[in-house]
């Protein structure tokens with residue numbers, strides 16, 4: 001998928017969900033972080049183990065970067081939106097879901113990128129929350 005299409009799909013999701021407090025697993029090049037920060041007034045915590053997160057310092061004071069692996073380094077807090085886009089193998093996605101469900105506020109949203117990938121789809125399809133949207137490869141559920 002083209003980056004512009006991915007970014008546009010994220011913005012559609014953000015406008016539907018209207019998140020105020022977000023947790024993101026997988027910062028990478030910061031596209032999802034920027035989409036969130038540029039299209040909401042909420043705060044964002046990104047968890048990613050990579051060293052070369054040069055993007056992180058420029059994301060502003062509403063953003064916090066935790067250098068570490070999910071699920072071990074996830075913050076102990078509640079969020080109204082959790083965006084899961086870290087490791088994409090079945091076991092990791094399952095572990096992310098298990099760890100993130102208790103962090104989701106009532107009526108909160110959990111979204112996944114790369115729903116077209118078989119491992120991600122398999123893990124995500126086992127979620128028992130209500131599916132509320134699918135934009136490109138981004139699929140969202142509400143608690």
Ligand SMILES: C[S@@+](CC[C@H](N)C(=O)[O-])C[C@H]1O[C@@H](n2cnc3c(N)ncnc32)[C@H](O)[C@@H]1O
Nearest residue numbers: 026027028030031032047048069070085086087
């Ligand atoms: C597809 S990229 C994320 C893209 C980002 N969400 C965006 O839209 O720009 C996946 C990222 O997940 C990170 N990652 C891999 N395993 C992880 C884990 N267990 N916990 C947190 N992040 C992980 C990788 O280092 C990589 O930066």
